[in-house]
Amino acid sequence: MTEERVRDGSVAGGIPERLIDAAVTLMATEGPSAIKARTVAAAAGMSTMVVYNYFGGVPELLNAVVDHGFDQIGDAFAKLDVTDDPIADLFAMALTTLAYARANPHLYDAMFGLSTRATYRPTDKGVRLAGHSPAFNAAYAHVTGACTRLAGRGPMSITDPIAVAGALWSFVHGYVTLELANHFTEFEDPVRQVLLPMGVTFCTGLGAEREAALRSHEHALGRVPLPAA
Structure with a gap:
């Protein structure tokens, strides 16, 4: 089949x-x-x-389960309003991803091939790498699309939106992975104390004005409800 x-x-x-x-x-x-x-x-x-x-077999079933997860994240991204502020839109997607990971930690680990909980690895026979999943690519297209819109915004200097999307995807999922592994217990509010400042720094590194980037990130926080960590 x-x-x-x-x-x-x-x-x-x-x-x-x-x-x-x-x-x-x-x-x-x-x-x-x-x-x-x-x-x-x-x-x-x-x-x-x-x-x-x-x-x-089970590896192929796991592929379908992983696709199910990426379909859900893609659907959640699609429900977010596309605004004239791509920085806020991107941080809203980051928060949406975090909310999904908090609600589905085992599935998130399987989707991204993490070793803390997952049993079947992306290198196992029959288990497809996420980048070859149409469901993953459909979800990720929302990220690359927002980065493309970001490239034409104000003072920001972006010549390769795809590379920016990859860098953004990397730091967001790095944060999520660490949070799921309880690495931020010293912070009262790690989203505000770690993830948000990291996002602002990322954007200012691309040329955004810091205060404007901070406002965009704060606005995004009001758009996405987060379940408890």
Whole structure:
């Protein structure tokens, strides 16, 4: 079965989606080690062979689960208003990503191939690198699009918006990874004390005026509610 058919909710009454939902739930409650063909099938009320019939194996099922996560982040990005302030828009996406990671730490780890919780690694046979996922690329397009808009803004000097998007993506996910691993316990409010200043510094390094960048970041904080860390 092709990936497109697996992700098509019309296939066989949505059996693939039921399996994906069961895997996501197991990952959230028991961690990636619970993702086995028999456990996922049992949670979905199906036979183990259904997993192999529809996905080929557990690594392919995990690919679908990871795609599910990127689809959700992409949907969340799409729901954010596109404003005339791309700095605020980008920080709103950063906060949206953080909110998703806080609510789905095991899935986030699997999506980004982290070792703290994930069992199946991106280098394992059958587990696709995130950059080859259409779902990832669709979500990431919101980031590159905002960076492209940023390139034409005021005093900012940006000749390669794609490189800026990569740098931004790197520092945001670096922060998220450290926060999920409880590395900011010394801060009362690490988002305001660490992530926001880092974002402002990033933008001023590109030529933005510091006070304007700070206002944009503060505005974004009011747009995205964050669940407790």
